[in-house]
Amino acid sequence: MDEQSIIVEDLVKKYGDFIALDHISFDVKSGEVFGLLGPNGAGKTTTIKILTGLTQPTSGKAIVSGLDVTQNPNEVKRRIGWISADVIVDDDLSAWENLELQGKLEGIKDWKDRAKQLLEYFGIFEFKDKQLGKFSTGMRKKVEISMALLNSPDVVFMDEPTIGLDVSTRKALWDIIKKINRDFGVTVLLTTHYMEEADMLCERIAIINKGKITAVGSPEDLKSRYGGDVIEIQFYGNFDPKVFEKYGAATIKENVIKIKVNNAESILVDMLKDLSQVKVKSLKIEKASLDTAFLNLTGNTIEEEDFDARKFYTVLRRSRK
Numbered sequence: 015m016d017e018q019s020i021i022v023e024d025l026v027k028k029y030g031d032f033i034a035l036d037h038i039s040f041d042v043k044s045g046e047v048f049g050l051l052g053p054n055g056a057g058k059t060t061t062i063k064i065l066t067g068l069t070q071p072t073s074g075k076a077i078v079s080g081l082d083v084t085q086n087p088n089e090v091k092r093r094i095g096w097i098s099a100d101v102i103v104d105d106d107l108s109a110w111e112n113l114e115l116q117g118k119l120e121g122i123k124d125w126k127d128r129a130k131q132l133l134e135y136f137g138i139f140e141f142k143d144k145q146l147g148k149f150s151t152g153m154r155k156k157v158e159i160s161m162a163l164l165n166s167p168d169v170v171f172m173d174e175p176t177i178g179l180d181v182s183t184r185k186a187l188w189d190i191i192k193k194i195n196r197d198f199g200v201t202v203l204l205t206t207h208y209m210e211e212a213d214m215l216c217e218r219i220a221i222i223n224k225g226k227i228t229a230v231g232s233p234e235d236l237k238s239r240y241g242g243d244v245i246e247i248q249f250y251g252n253f254d255p256k257v258f259e260k261y262g263a264a265t266i267k268e269n270v271i272k273i274k275v276n277n278a279e280s281i282l283v284d285m286l287k288d289l290s291q292v293k294v295k296s297l298k299i300e301k302a303s304l305d306t307a308f309l310n311l312t313g314n315t316i317e318e319e320d321f322d323a324r325k326f327y328t329v330l331r332r333s334r335k
């Protein structure tokens with residue numbers, strides 16, 4: 015299936031003079047898990063807000079599930095689900111009451127059957143009357159996803175779905191996202207600033223930085239196009255760099271040379287003869303990663319300081335309640 019669930023064309027969003035989205039374009043195929051990967055302030059949330067009809071673009075086109083969001087925001091809202099730290103779930107209500115509220119607010123006639131089906135699917139139906147605030151983080155996420163799937167959406171938007179989660183809950187959530195994508199045929203657009211998450215979860219990724227999309231492709235594609243492997247050789251004593259510089263762009267520091275190549279394994283085979291002429295202390299291969307692709311594309315890494323404290327504490331507060 016190659017039909018597109020989301021089409022973004024030349025989208026611009028300005029807040030006063032500030033350009034939050036600078037002519038971005040990408041599309042998401044039906045049934046795909048697609049990721050917007052970028053640091054804080056890149057424009058990920060702004061993109062989701064436009065696609066979910068929460069804010070208007072300054073210019074450009076945004077089509078979701080065949081409809082222009084700016085012209086049919088309410089119909090689009092009926093066809094999508096949304097999960098984010100800002101989505102309101104009430105910790106004082108039970109899982110069932112939260113679903114009921116969602117069902118009634120959205121005017122979903124068969125909400126009861128659907129809610130039962132979803133809670134059973136996630137294996138938490140027996141806890142339906144338990145107060146949401148008493149759920150574990152993992153179970154709570156299942157309720158949040160059930161709420162997003164209640165209206166049988168075509169597309170689910172997830173804004174930083176795993177922010178603030180511990181590693182094992184994060185990985186469990188990746189499995190759930192993959193499973194709902196497969197079992198319900200739902201298209202998923204998620205935002206993340208975790209490289210590993212984008213790599214593990216997304217069929218395709220758009221790298222977004224300072225309001226611009228710098229590349230779109232599968233993780234493998236981006237790694238091979240922009241990542242590059244690195245061969246690091248440490249020598250005993252002096253060596254002639256020219257012998258190794260011919261294999262790729264090299265950086266030399268004391269008795270260590272790092273050579274950037276496309277495919278380290280095949281280059282090493284060619285290099286064997288040269289290596290046999292010198293005394294090698296150690297040899298290391300660093301395979302291409304999304305980190306190196308991101309660095310090469312944007313000139314920056316997604317640093318820890320990039321971490322969004324506001325969202326993190328929202329999640330933390332909830333999980334503690």
Ligand SMILES: Nc1ncnc2c1ncn2[C@@H]1O[C@H](COP(=O)(O)OP(=O)(O)OP(=O)(O)O)[C@@H](O)[C@H]1O
Nearest residue numbers: 029032034052053054055056057058059060061322
């Ligand atoms: N209502 C607003 N008024 C002014 N500037 C805004 C507004 N909303 C967002 N911005 C700015 O637009 C830029 C993009 O913000 P956005 O929230 O889309 O980024 P993001 O990639 O989702 O990062 P985050 O994870 O921090 O939300 C940021 O520099 C932000 O400060």
